[in-house]
Amino acid sequence: MANQMYLAAAPVAAVPGVGPITHVIFDMDGLLLNTESMYSIASETILARYGKKFTYELKAQMMGRRAIEASQILVDAMQIPMTAEEYHVEREAQLEKLFPQAQLLPGVERLVRHLHAHGIPMAVATGSSARIFKIKTSQHTELFSLFHHIVTSDDPECKHSKPQPDIFLLAMKRFAPAPTSSTQVLVFEDAPLGVQAAINANMPVVMIPDLRVAPADRARATLSFDSMADFDPGMVAGLPAYSSAAGAGL
Numbered sequence: 548m549a550n551q552m553y554l555a556a557a558p559v560a561a562v563p564g565v566g567p568i569t570h571v572i573f574d575m576d577g578l579l580l581n582t583e584s585m586y587s588i589a590s591e592t593i594l595a596r597y598g599k600k601f602t603y604e605l606k607a608q609m610m611g612r613r614a615i616e617a618s619q620i621l622v623d624a625m626q627i628p629m630t631a632e633e634y635h636v637e638r639e640a641q642l643e644k645l646f647p648q649a650q651l652l653p654g655v656e657r658l659v660r661h662l663h664a665h666g667i668p669m670a671v672a673t674g675s676s677a678r679i680f681k682i683k684t685s686q687h688t689e690l691f692s693l694f695h696h697i698v699t700s701d702d703p704e705c706k707h708s709k710p711q712p713d714i715f716l717l718a719m720k721r722f723a724p725a726p727t728s729s730t731q732v733l734v735f736e737d738a739p740l741g742v743q744a745a746i747n748a749n750m751p752v753v754m755i756p757d758l759r760v761a762p763a764d765r766a767r768a769t770l771s772f773d774s775m776a777d778f779d780p781g782m783v784a785g786l787p788a789y790s791s792a793a794g795a796g797l
Contacts, residue, residue, distance in 0.1 A: 565751050566784030569731045572718045575673040577737040580649040589641040597627045611709040611740035613700045646682045654776030663693040665787040672718040676701040709740045712748035739764040
């Protein structure tokens with residue numbers, strides 16, 4: 548798998564050593580949907596009661612993990628008088644009010660509709676539970692119906708969370724027909740833990756990170772862009788290039 552950094556979106560040419568790609572798997576939070584700010588708001592609200600501040604460094608440790616695992620990391624790091632379970636319950640209550648407002652991030656709708664129109668099978672592999680997934684996507688059910696399947700963190704076959712490769716390998720297995728090799732599956736991720744999970748699954752990975760992610764973490768991805776709108780699928784062998792600039796703002 549070739550590692551390449553910060554490739555520009557200008558002339559479309561397939562990246563050497565990547566592909567041909569036949570299937571695509573997307574993470575969801577912070578990649579398809581703008582929910583990461585909502586997690587921050589909920590955590591900041593709780594921590595403010597104890598005079599604590601929610602930092603990006605702490606957030607980075609939590610991103611991509613199952614909710615209860617992320618809660619334990621925060622409670623341990625901040626030493627607040629709550630159990631991980633208590634923090635999780637309170638944060639979930641706040642988030643359930645925020646999640647229905649989640650909007651698609653720039654470039655997402657264009658890419659998903661383009662790949663679907665060209666017959667590229669897609670799946671979502673998310674650290675959210677099935678119940679929370681439905682809340683987050685409630686305004687976008689038609690777009691998410693274009694995916695072949697969804698794998699959530701509470702799936703009984705998903706034994707370990709990211710950075711273990713379980714969720715991506717499970718998503719790959721559920722395509723019908725399934726790819727013959729993991730190297731034919733392109734993953735899209737925003738979090739360093741998710742990138743590592745894709746690497747552990749032996750899948751090439753496009754990273755669309757928070758701009759505060761360290762360059763060393765970005766360098767681990769096969770490709771890295773500041774926005775999904777900067778990615779043209781024609782950069783990857785096997786995927787169809789955008790035919791024009793029409794719809795680039797979606």
